[in-house]
Amino acid sequence: MKKELSIFDNPKNVKKLLIIFYCSLVILFIAEFFIVPHPAFSFEHVKGFSAVYGFFSCVMLIFLAKILRLIVMKKENYYDK
């Protein structure tokens, strides 16, 4: 094996990446104040609606998926029995 990437083995790099990520979130939030809005519906007049909706969509997704798992999850050999 000639070379092997391993930049994410170093926790420092992961931390840097997360910091860049958090900064981009802040920039995105601020950016909304500098653009010409064309809201689709009345509730989109609220600044940061997309951000909040995106965040809670994913939280709900995981929450409901965990409940769904209780119902539909079976062992891998379920159909072979």
Place this chain on the structure above:
Amino acid sequence: MTSNMVPPAIIFILGSFLIPFLKGKTKSIYMLLIPVAAFYVLMNIPQGNIWTFEFWGYNLILGRIDKLSIIFGYIFTIMTFLGVLFALKVKDDLQHVAAIIYAGATLGVVLAGDFLSLYLFWEVMAVSSTFLIIASRTRASRQAGLRYILVHLIGGLFLLAGIVLYIQKTETIAFDYIGLSGIESYLIFIGIALNAAAIPLHAWLPDAYPMGTPTSTVFLSAFTTKSAVYLLIRTFPGADLLIWIGAFMVFVPIFYAVLENDIRRVLAYSLLNQIGFMLVGIGIGTQLALNGAVAHAFCHILYKGLLFMAAGSVLQMTGKIKCTEIGGLYKTMPLTCLFCIVGAASISAFPLFSGFVSKSMIVTATVNEKMVLVYLILQFASAGVFHHAGIKVPFFTFFGHDSGIRAKDPSWNMTLAMGIAAFACIFIGVFPGPLYNLLPFIVDYIPYTGAHVVGQLQLLMFGALAFALLILSGYYPPEIKSINLDVDWTYRKIGRGAYMVLDHGLNAINRVSESSLMTFVKGFASFFNRAAANLALFVSVNIWLVLGYRDKRLEIKKNRLYNDILQGTLPIGIGAAVAISFILLVFILT
């Protein structure tokens, strides 16, 4: 009107016959030239109905060329080229032949201007794709292939019954807009919707597609569902029912995608979700929405193909594809990782990637029609897509926990195919103009506005924040070796009783459609039915005898042939028998 050029479907289907007889470089170049030739034909044919034939008093139209059919023709030939390139080094003629015939039949469906040739190509598509599923030659893939073909034959029967009633009513076999009214239109709708994997007729897709080989799934992901999307755009634009089926489809599969352990099953569920977006567009039926559905199908074929190629590369190089077994592969498969991320960004509709310029047309169409609920569902699903396809797939495959596997990037042809697809995804995202020019209606839409870009980025990035926080806090559902029940449970687990019901139902539909069948279809279909089965058995038994198989071994071979594909009930359409027999022959010999 006639043309001195050969229909693309014929180029593919006849072209495939030579493949087993070629070797080495000649074979590779020949296989790559088939889609190139078809593409050349598509570029140079005039609009209108061409390749029309008089057949028993009916007018067969093998080439209905307009903006809608031609763009699907383009993308299917492009995807065939990429798929062939990706599978170039596969040493299995069955896969090559089946894939090319499958692609040809899809083009036949897309260009068909009448119901008879449509149905013919439809059945060839179903049967040839089955061979791609069973090509991994495992017990599980054979069983999934059998379920797949049974489901599709039932769908085909619905379609056939609808077609027969439609022909009786309209006294023509030509078709265009149908619309949902009358029993025949519903039968046709069910037949097509099943191929589009519309919920609740979807379970065959996540059941069967992940069973393919690393390369054959790439073909599977492109053709069947998107040719059905094309037909829905053609025949049922503006059907309200499709909006609700579509909204349900963008919504429900993402939960499964979050839970699934097998990466290719995750991708299969996200495929359902993406088709949901297209169905919503078709259901809305405005010019913007239909343009959006076509554009999204176009982009989707490329990025989903790319994602399945990346997953196929991982499977090929590591032999594993489950989240629990892989991880940390970026270290030694950097290119595959990079291309996978491009595909993931495209499916998530990040600005500057292809999904952004196509999906946003559909979303904007819901806004224009003041559909608040549908809009919110689509936005929820957009965040969800990013979550499972955009982050989960690359994260658990290439990052996440280090599995210790040190597999390399795949061979040059596989890498190149992924590279071209990735390039196309970015190109379309940055320069949507050429794609927009190909769309069926004139495009009056600008994807890149400040509000839209920032809104979309907020939606996605704060979704990513949720993922990051959930992973870091440990609340994220862990990867577990498991399967998740879906609708296919109904026909897989209820057991023999259900099978009997299914079997009888099948025959009942068969009888109904047959009793009202036009004489020639009846005669020809049953003739070729028997001909195909007998021919297959006759040819193969003789070959086995020559090869020295006797008694028990011959019996086993014969049984395997039946178990694998025939089951004695394949109602293969007219002429389809020829193509199918050929695949059979290759199947027997390899």
